[in-house]
Amino acid sequence: MKKHLIAAAAVLTLASCARQKPLYDWHDYDDTSYGYQKDSDKESIEDILGSYNDIVREQKDGTRGAVPPGVYADYGFLLLQAGQTKKGSQMLEREMKLYPESKIFIDRILKMIEE
Amino acid sequence: MRKLLSVAVLFSLILSSCGLKQASKAAAYPGMYDERPNTILIMPPINRSTNVDAKEYFHTTLYAPLAEAGYYVIPPFLSMDILKRESAYDSELFLDGSLSQFGEIFGADLAIFTIINSWDKSTLRAAITVEVEYIIRSTKTNEVLFRREGKVTYNTSVNSGAGLLVNIAATAINTAVTDYVKVARACNGYALKDLPDGKYGLLYGTDGEELSGAEVFKVNLNSDSRY
Numbered sequence: 001m002k003k004h005l006i007a008a009a010a011v012l013t014l015a016s017c018a019r020q021k022p023l024y025d026w027h028d029y030d031d032t033s034y035g036y037q038k039d040s041d042k043e044s045i046e047d048i049l050g051s052y053n054d055i056v057r058e059q060k061d062g063t064r065g066a067v068p069p070g071v072y073a074d075y076g077f078l079l080l081q082a083g084q085t086k087k088g089s090q091m092l093e094r095e096m097k098l099y100p101e102s103k104i105f106i107d108r109i110l111k112m113i114e115e
Numbered sequence: 116m117r118k119l120l121s122v123a124v125l126f127s128l129i130l131s132s133c134g135l136k137q138a139s140k141a142a143a144y145p146g147m148y149d150e151r152p153n154t155i156l157i158m159p160p161i162n163r164s165t166n167v168d169a170k171e172y173f174h175t176t177l178y179a180p181l182a183e184a185g186y187y188v189i190p191p192f193l194s195m196d197i198l199k200r201e202s203a204y205d206s207e208l209f210l211d212g213s214l215s216q217f218g219e220i221f222g223a224d225l226a227i228f229t230i231i232n233s234w235d236k237s238t239l240r241a242a243i244t245v246e247v248e249y250i251i252r253s254t255k256t257n258e259v260l261f262r263r264e265g266k267v268t269y270n271t272s273v274n275s276g277a278g279l280l281v282n283i284a285a286t287a288i289n290t291a292v293t294d295y296v297k298v299a300r301a302c303n304g305y306a307l308k309d310l311p312d313g314k315y316g317l318l319y320g321t322d323g324e325e326l327s328g329a330e331v332f333k334v335n336l337n338s339d340s341r342y
Contacts, residue, residue, distance in 0.1 A: 023182070023183050023316070026179055029179070030179065030296060031296065033175040033191075034171060034172065034175045034176075034296045037174065037175050038168070038171055063317070064315065066315075068182045068188075069182055069186070069187040069188050069190075069315070070178070070187075070189065070190035071190075073190040074190040074192045074193055077190065077193040095190075099187055101154050101222055102187070102189075102190075102222075104220075104221065104222035105189065105193070105194075105197065105220065105221050105222065108197075
């Protein structure tokens with residue numbers, strides 16, 4: 001019994017060192033974002049757009065159940081650069097709705113598109 | 116008695132690995148609790164190492180751990196583009212100067228600077244050693260609110276279970292083509308693991324009594340490391 005208690009306490013102590021379960025489900029963003037930053041070619045753009053699509057579609061491994069901050073915005077930004085203005089603007093709007101703190105710089109981007 | 120003693124020793128070892136001797140987070144990073152920052156801007160990493168790609172590795176892998184700590188992270192690709200347009204891409208210029216313009220342009224409360232001082236690969240030792248600094252400053256007061264300076268040795272060895280010679284060969288190949296993104300991810304995850312939780316984190320405003328980590332650290336990590 002005593003042994004069990006000690007083991008349980010040790011586990012708790014160790015667990016307190018680490019962050020809890022992830023807030024968000026990032027899918028394969030780590031790999032595709034690096035590929036995009038390094039190459040920015042057609043293939044890497046398609047890959048990262050695929051990751052964004054996965055992230056906004058499904059958050060089953062994230063405890064918040066919300067799309068991570070900045071994802072809608074970067075998704076929209078890359079769509080705009082790829083010439084998909086309508087879908088891109090929609091994504092930027094979604095970022096502002098979900099995270100009002102983004103309004104300050106998204107307004108700036110939206111203004112740039114209009115010009 | 117002896118048993119009790121060994122249990123006590125074991126516990127103190129476990130606890131010290133979390134940094135028990137350190138101050139509480141509220142005492143170590145008072146500005147993080149006074150200012151209650153929410154939004155953070157990732158400054159383009161400063162690369163002083165000989166690895167030309169290190170900047171990209173660190174930039175792309177900083178986003179997730181900061182968001183996981185509960186912060187609103189200014190979208191990294193969009194912000195990089197704006198920084199380039201505003202001729203603010205060289206972070207070195209802002210390392211010690213005023214950050215108020217980043218508050219005005221992005222609404223950022225914080226800016227995080229990373230300085231990669233060295234990146235060395237040793238195929239024989241099956242390891243990559245990285246020396247890196249993290250500096251988080253307030254855009255309102257320009258004060259440094261959180262700082263880390265680490266030497267991280269990332270073990271790239273492979274144990275295939277097929278015998279020593281095969282393992283050595285597999286390790287050599289693995290080190291040569293090691294997924295450097297994983298190394299940067301491990302460095303960032305470890306260095307930022309005790310950053311106080313931001314607005315979207317589960318412990319926002321309630322983790323002040325938790326223990327802070329060491330400002331200067333040396334650590335061995337590998338692909339199985341969890342923090």
